[in-house]
Amino acid sequence: MGEIYDVVIIGSGPAGLAAAIYAERAELNAIVIEKNVVSGGQVLTTYEVDNYPGVQGIGGFDLGMKFREHADGLGATFVEDEVVKIETDEKIKKVVCAGGTYEARTVVIATGASHRKLGVPGEEQLTGIGVSYCATCDGAFFRGKTTAVVGGGDVALEDAIFLARLCKKVYVIHRRNEFRGARSLQKKLLSLENVEIVWDSVAEEIIGSDHVEALKVSNVKTGEKTDLAVDGVFIAVGITPNSSGFEGLADMDHGYFKAGEDCCTSSKGIFAAGDVRTKQLRQIVTAVADGANAITSIERYLTEE
Ligand SMILES: Cc1cc2nc3c(=O)[nH]c(=O)nc-3n(C[C@H](O)[C@H](O)[C@H](O)COP(=O)(O)OP(=O)(O)OC[C@H]3O[C@@H](n4cnc5c(N)ncnc54)[C@H](O)[C@@H]3O)c2cc1C
Incomplete structure (x- = not known):
């Protein structure tokens, strides 16, 4: 034995x-x-x-x-x-x-x-070439560029604040019309000029072939779809x-x-x-x-x- x-x-x-x-x-x-x-x-x-x-x-x-x-x-x-x-x-x-x-x-x-995945078209194919689950690891690759963070909890808010220091612009895509993350993080995020919150919206598709070109978002209230031109998508959904x-x-x-x-x-x-x-x-x-x-x-x- x-x-x-x-x-x-x-x-x-x-x-x-x-x-x-x-x-x-x-x-x-x-x-x-x-x-x-x-x-x-x-x-x-x-x-x-x-x-x-x-x-x-x-x-x-x-x-x-x-x-x-x-x-x-x-x-x-x-x-x-x-x-x-x-x-x-x-x-x-x-x-x-x-x-x-x-x-x-x-x-x-x-x-x-x-990390949980979104399960949308383009996510798997573009992971590592524009799609990331860790802003602190990959944020530096997007210095001076435009990125989107998907999610509304503490991690998403922290990621967006971190990226806002490096990126030209950061979209935050959140399915609700208010955040559930810590109040101190919300206050900080909402004070940043290069951050735009896309409320009531979900990510539908990450567009691109060998790099990320856009994120298709859909407004859950109106059904309106918008392609946001972004270089990177950071997924923080749990x-x-x-x-x-x-x-x-x-x-x-x-x-x-x-x-x-x-x-x-x-x-x-x-x-x-x-x-x-x-x-x-x-x-x-x-x-x-x-x-x-x-x-x-x-x-x-x-x-x-
Ligand atoms: C981006 C990010 C930022 C964070 N920032 C902070 C922070 O600033 N402060 C803080 O306190 N916490 C932070 N956390 C959370 C913290 O890292 C976790 O709470 C902590 O690492 C959990 O430790 P753990 O040992 O339980 O699990 P993990 O750190 O997940 O380690 C689990 C280990 O088990 C191994 N493993 C899994 N399955 C198997 C298997 N079947 N066989 C063999 N090995 C296996 C994995 O490879 C891994 O090494 C952060 C997390 C992330 C993702």
Whole structure:
């Protein structure tokens, strides 16, 4: 029989890396399985992080690297592979990856979340050549140009404010006639002269062949369609939990694992940490807190087992 780990941690974003740090310090026999070549998760695509205590204004990539170096420094073991499913019985969990299967007494699912797509014509074809899901990553390519942000939540407002610093003009396409994002962001956005809000409107098509030429928007009240000449389209319409393949493993709510601060799911020995669990606030600071809590719960679970 192969090695049976105390814990397999799936994902090496902030939650997975914090779990790895706590697991090493608790002297658990742990491995982290990450599908990407680089650790850090969504933080890697963040231009600047200004709300993580102690490191004001740090680049997202640098913060991700700091987290990973900390885990490496404590001796954490990483495997580059993609987990496709988890088989569980009373005691042992089988974590099935594309390249092999790992057995463990407990599992921390810290697979995070991904950007939601619009599902309109042109979106897929023009992704990476004018269509982006991360203004902080790709905004610089549109310096002096005209862009559109689709969405009306905090991320959309932040993206539009960020782009307005670089772009000649920024349209914000919002399906309602008021924003639901934070008031402070709304105030800032509405004060910017190079930002035009296109209220009551949805994106219908992104037009272009080898680059974006226009965004077709439709007014939901009048049905009127307009082609906005833009060089780039930034899509900020929400996120989806990375939990496909894990359906039926434990109780979920819209794909998020139902778990409280202790990160315990409805399935014994299965813990969910970070953006992939039900929670009020999906941020780095809450993800790392989950990593710590998940391992604390696991220590208790392994003792009582
Ligand atoms: C553009 C942007 C800007 C942001 N800005 C900020 C900010 O300024 N401040 C802040 O606090 N938060 C910010 N956030 C949110 C923050 O990044 C997330 O809340 C945080 O990264 C969540 O951490 P996580 O570990 O739960 O998940 P993630 O960061 O999503 O990491 C999940 C990891 O799991 C891996 N994974 C997924 N599925 C599998 C699988 N099947 N097998 C193996 N590995 C897998 C992924 O590759 C990834 O590395 C931002 C997010 C985005 C997208």
